[in-house]
Amino acid sequence: MDDPQDFQTILSFLGEAHDVTGQSHSAPPEPYLQQLKQLVQGGLSEEERTSLFRFLKANPQWVGLLAEEIRALPED
Amino acid sequence: MSLSKEDDVRWAQACLEGNTEAVEAFQETFSPNLVGYLITKGALPSDAEDIVADLIKECLYGKEGREPKLINYQPVGRLEAWLNTCAYNKFRDFIRRKNREIPLQPQPLENEETTGIQLDHVQHTEPDDPATDETVEHLRVALQTALERIDEEALLLLRLVFIHGVSQRSLSRVWQCHEATISRKISAGMQALREHTLTYLNNVETNFSFSWEDCIRLCSKHQQLFL
Numbered sequence: 001m002d003d004p005q006d007f008q009t010i011l012s013f014l015g016e017a018h019d020v021t022g023q024s025h026s027a028p029p030e031p032y033l034q035q036l037k038q039l040v041q042g043g044l045s046e047e048e049r050t051s052l053f054r055f056l057k058a059n060p061q062w063v064g065l066l067a068e069e070i071r072a073l074p075e076d
Numbered sequence: 077m078s079l080s081k082e083d084d085v086r087w088a089q090a091c092l093e094g095n096t097e098a099v100e101a102f103q104e105t106f107s108p109n110l111v112g113y114l115i116t117k118g119a120l121p122s123d124a125e126d127i128v129a130d131l132i133k134e135c136l137y138g139k140e141g142r143e144p145k146l147i148n149y150q151p152v153g154r155l156e157a158w159l160n161t162c163a164y165n166k167f168r169d170f171i172r173r174k175n176r177e178i179p180l181q182p183q184p185l186e187n188e189e190t191t192g193i194q195l196d197h198v199q200h201t202e203p204d205d206p207a208t209d210e211t212v213e214h215l216r217v218a219l220q221t222a223l224e225r226i227d228e229e230a231l232l233l234l235r236l237v238f239i240h241g242v243s244q245r246s247l248s249r250v251w252q253c254h255e256a257t258i259s260r261k262i263s264a265g266m267q268a269l270r271e272h273t274l275t276y277l278n279n280v281e282t283n284f285s286f287s288w289e290d291c292i293r294l295c296s297k298h299q300q301l302f303l
Contacts, residue, residue: 003266006292007238010219010269013295040250053228060235067240070250 016060028055028062036062040069084155088146091136103132109156110163117284119167127166131159164284212298214280215273215291222272230265237262 027033035052038044044052056063090098107128114124133139135146149158223231236242237258244262248255270288277286 003262004238006288007234007266007269009292009295009299011239012299014216014219014223042250042252050228053232056232056235057228063232063235064240066232067236067242070236070242070246073246073249 036066081151081154085151088149088155092144092146099136106159107132110159113160114163114167117164117167127170128163131163131166161284212294214277215294218273218276221276222269225272226265226268230261233262234265
């Protein structure tokens with residue numbers, strides 16, 4: 001069983017476009033953009049995290065942006 | 077053809093008792109129907125005939141010293157539906173055996189129609205088969221439903237790791253937890269995706285049982301249609 005490959009195949013089958021760079025979209029609505037940055041900085045409450053996760057579930061086009069923010073974190 | 081489940085039970089019992097008339101009626105009634113059913117599922121006619129002949133013999137007389145398969149028929153559904161399931165399972169076993177005999181490298185396109193032994197190849201030869209289209213549509217709905225049901229945090233982690241290539245170590249820093257916790261959440265997410273998908277699909281597709289590998293193979297086969 002190859003979970004990464006399976007998951008990619010499923011999303012392709014469902015026709016979900018993958019923006020792996022996260023750079024081709026402008027920006028999510030302001031409150032969510034702030035929450036997204038706060039999540040990466042570790043400053044989100046549990047309630048805000050849940051709200052953001054729900055938003056990203058319904059709007060997966062912004063997950064790439066979150067990925068970029070995480071990658072931009074300095075290494076320990 | 078029998079009229080009810082009770083008739084099916086009596087018919088099966090008569091066959092098991094060696095009633096010649098019942099056995100002949102069983103063969104004459106179900107053989108052509110089962111062959112036709114397997115052809116709609118992608119089998120070549122000659123393969124379907126062999127599989128059904130084997131199944132009928134197994135049902136009536138047993139195989140390799142085992143009791144007749146018909147003993148296993150339970151009147152929770154019609155005999156024909158039960159036989160369809162048995163036939164399809166034998167067809168799947170047949171495909172898997174054949175696939176193991178074939179080298180793993182991709183088959184040339186021109187060979188696909190003559191090979192006729194890989195499920196996806198067979199479906200490729202009959203793109204307008206309504207059963208195939210229906211199954212693919214069921215799979216699409218099953219996967220969408222499963223994705224909707226998955227915990228939002230697990231789904232986000234699946235996307236971040238498997239689609240966007242974020243490391244679990246980086247995520248453990250952002251999530252402020254141990255890397256193993258991220259790994260467990262991802263595994264649980266995939267497990268939920270598998271379970272929800274198969275539960276939905278096998279409820280809708282009552283004539284045969286899907287495995288996760290079947291789902292992925294179908295997705296892989298049909299993904300280009302949705303891109």
